[in-house]
Amino acid sequence: MKSHTIMLDINGDSRIVTVRSADTLLNALRGKLGLTGAKPGCLNGDCGACTVNVDGWPMKSCLMLVVEAVGKKITSIEGLKQAPIQQAFIENFAFQCGYCTPGFIMNCHSLIEQYPDADDTTIKEWLESNICRCTSYIEIEKAVKSVLKRN
């Protein structure tokens, strides 16, 4: 069983894919499913560029085997359709190069879904999971807070 044909629930679609047991979710999303929004960064669970949403929680897709994702609802950045946090990133110019942006948006989106009234401590705790080399942290904070405020 070194390779498996599995069905994944991604962005509301059922997708059948043949993968190695050793493939990470990130590998499968990008290499097998053509979903290149989750970005490979450190591949070590440190940078958060590959963050997606699994069953409502943020997940670093480089830290999950794709075979572990069977039966779970996966949402990647491609699955967000004009979510409020996406618009807020634009309005607050919460990026520069944009490489970390999908990961940040997916983490922020999960935070807003789980904690619509998140306080500063919770925001900081969650967003420490992602790194922005362009240091857009202030703008990202403003973007998240603008959505939370609307809630």
Added chain:
Amino acid sequence: MLPFNFDYYTPKTMKEAVDLYQDLDQQGKQPMFFSGGTELITLGRINLAYTEAVIDIKDIAECKVMQVSGDHLFLGSSLSLTRIEEANLFPLLTKTVSEVADHTARVKITLGGNICAQIFYREAVLPFLLADSQVLIIGPDGEKIIPINEIFQEQLRLKKGEFLVQVATETQFIGAPYFSVKRRQQWETGYPLITMAALKIDREIRVAISGLCPFPFRSKEVEASLNNRGQSVEARIDRALAVMPTPILEDVEGSAKYRLFVLKNLLLDVMAALDGVRVR
């Protein structure tokens, strides 16, 4: 992506998992129990971990338990650190694990995975050492319930084919006054310089430490020194420092001398927080 292939199994019962391990071991597959799996994925990627058969224990009901029953709290080994934080059934544990890695990573890292990790910090074990918890282990010889302070000697001393199922903690320890702090070289993210957890029970202070030595520990000698109320706080802490286990880590996070300096100040903080004694 891992540079080697392995078979992936999801047993539904403890017996199935144990039997699988034995079969796969006999086939020379170097089987590995897997829960959050972050260590296999990250170390495997750089060829520091290897297996030909992964046995994922997340589907086993006993490994997912999280409940207070009678006068014990039972926590399954495959609970993620985030789930433990969200439930907050053991505040000292919540505080201690909330400093492990980062929030998103803790959605994946599990209690058992952290306690049994190769990485030497293994901070999730500290509260259980302080609370004299007991561990449920299963293996080829069946189920065993063992005091954690007996089986955790620098690391959880599992025999081949055994895995951690649950940790049971008496509720009297859960409500006890506690102190937990993680000091890093700088800022608020990154590996710890020293993590310390402390608990006060029966007027005695207990401390468990990670990041000082290449293993987490709780030391009776250290606690005896700290609780020697016939002496000044400074003398008690000096004595505690003199009986710390060795070796003291000397690495990129900090020199041994600096670690002991930080530790001394942390012990002063513990004494202030739990004993109300301050040094001017």
